[in-house]
Amino acid sequence: MDRAWIGATLSFLVAATLVVSTASAADVKDVRLWRAPDHTRVVFDLTGPADHKLMVLSNPSRIVLDVEDTRLRTDFSDLKLDNTPIRQVRSGVRDGDDLRVVLDISAAVDPRSFALKANDQAGDRLVLDLYDKGTQASKPVVKKSATAAGKRDIIIAIDAGHGGEDPGALGPGKRREKDVVLAISKEIHRLFKADSGFTPTLIRSGDYYISLKGRRDLARKRKADLFVSIHADAFTRKEANGASVYALSTRGATSTAARYLAQRENAADLVGGVSLSDKDDMLAGVLADLSMTSTLDASLQVGSQVLGHMGGVARLHKKNVEQAGFAVLKSPDIPSILVETGFISNPGEAKKLSTPSYQKKMARAIHAGIKNYLIAHPPSGTLIAYNKAQGGAEYTIARGDTLSGIAQRFNVSLASLKSANGIDGSKIMVGQKLTIPAT
Structure with missing residues (x-):
């Protein structure tokens, strides 16, 4: 009887082991x-x-x-x-x-x-x-080109979000954020490449993954003067719509939507097997101590310019630059913004974002906003700064601009600004180009 019981028990254990192994x-x-x-x-x-x-x-x-x-x-x-x-x-x-x-x-x-x-x-x-290893990997050549005046170009780091096995947000019709933002980023690159005094560089030039910290590191390695990360938003409600611009917040997100978005984007770093929490303590500490820095101020200003130009192309989700704790923006020495070009989770915006014509419109708006800011506030030692000092700067009017505001921004008198452009009254139009007189 005991032998039969032992045999049955052994048979049960073997069967259980097989079940566990199979499972x-x-x-x-x-x-x-x-x-x-x-x-x-x-x-x-x-x-x-x-x-x-x-x-x-x-x-x-x-x-x-x-x-x-x-x-x-x-x-x-x-x-x-x-x-x-x-x-x-x-x-x-x-x-x-x-x-x-x-x-x-x-x-x-x-x-x-x-x-x-x-x-x-x-x-x-x-x-x-x-x-x-053993051979030099193909890397984009980023030059600070010499000019007749001995001045360098302004370097713009353009970061297409997500990539590779991280598709980003998914929209109707299997539209993927990583594809949309790469197309827009390449168009921004093309526009800046045609501009004198600017050298653009793509952080991600193809369909592959780069960690959030790796994107910042590449921008610093290429000595970027400005970093812009391009994304397409998503939300649980498909009715959500509109474009947004974000700068870094040292105090956390400024709205529930910003907090939700920051968490979603930062979580993408887990795709690459990277944990930011144990690698970024020093940088996080520096940013926490620097409540107001020139870098953050510049980020907010360039973000405002980009938002103003995007308003002529798309509905804006928020009228002001928002601030959130995006890991990709945590460069203490490079002005950085994150542009949400629209909600790919919204059927109407997803359709527009997937068309080359709309991608070009969005790219032109982002390009114009960045360019106008940098012409007004060029980094020292650049050709743009030299031209501004010689009175050769040009500015494209964005929505919300006023003559007095532009004069104040460029540190010139309102009278000299009007005189240089043959303006009698105060009426100006979006898209109108102004010559900025020498200070």
Whole structure:
């Protein structure tokens, strides 16, 4: 009787173990790949968490991932391996239940892997980053160009939000924020590239992920004079609409919507396996101590100019520049703004934001606002500052401008401003260009 009871108990334990083992097994349901300027990222979408090991083998060069108790439910045939160090990707079964993925490598790389837990936007993922080494990765050349007057260009860092496996906000018709903002950012880049005295640089030039801190670091490395991050908003109610401009707040968000948005955008850094909370203490402390700095003041001023020009293109969600704790704006030495071009969660705005003509209109408005501010307040040592001192500055009137306000902004008398432009009264029009007399 005892033997029968023991046998039945053992059978139950074995069956229970098998059930647990089966329940904990994971599937690879999709594999995605992105190429960035300095690395290649491969993302394995999993149906559940799974432990893995990374190995580097030579002769021939291979990267091996062993994923425990996992099955491959997709294939690698759709992966675009052009312009990557990966020649091919193979897979096999190891030790009965484990998945082995082998990447044949054609160039020297520094591999790093990490797991990401499931969240509201995505399931469990295994991420493999292959950082280029041995050869100089293609980086945008940012020059502070010499001029006849020996002055440099103003450098504008244009940051298209999200990218890669982080699509940002999603709108109707499978519209993705990362695609819309990259198109607008490229148009802003094109406009500034055609301007004398300005050199633009794209923080993200393709469909790949950059951490929020990494975006700030790239702007500083390229010696940017101004940082503008382009986004497309989303909210739980599809009726929400309108464009917005944000600057950093050292005291937290200025409205419920700003708080909600800041939390949503900052959470995107978790996609890259980065935690800002334990890496940004010093910077956060500096910003907390600097309640009013010239950088924040400049951010608010340029934001106001951009908002004024955007008002001629889109309905504004708020009439004033809002302030929130966006991590991407935390550069203490670079004036920085975040532009929400509209609500991609709103069907009407999503449709407009996806059209090239509207993207160009929005880009022109952002470009005009930034340019007008920098012509009025050029960084020292730049060609624009030199031209302003010689009386060669030009200003495009935005909505809400007055002649007296423009005169005060450029530190010139109202009489001299009127005289330089042949104005008798006080009537001016949006889009009208004014010559700013020398101070």
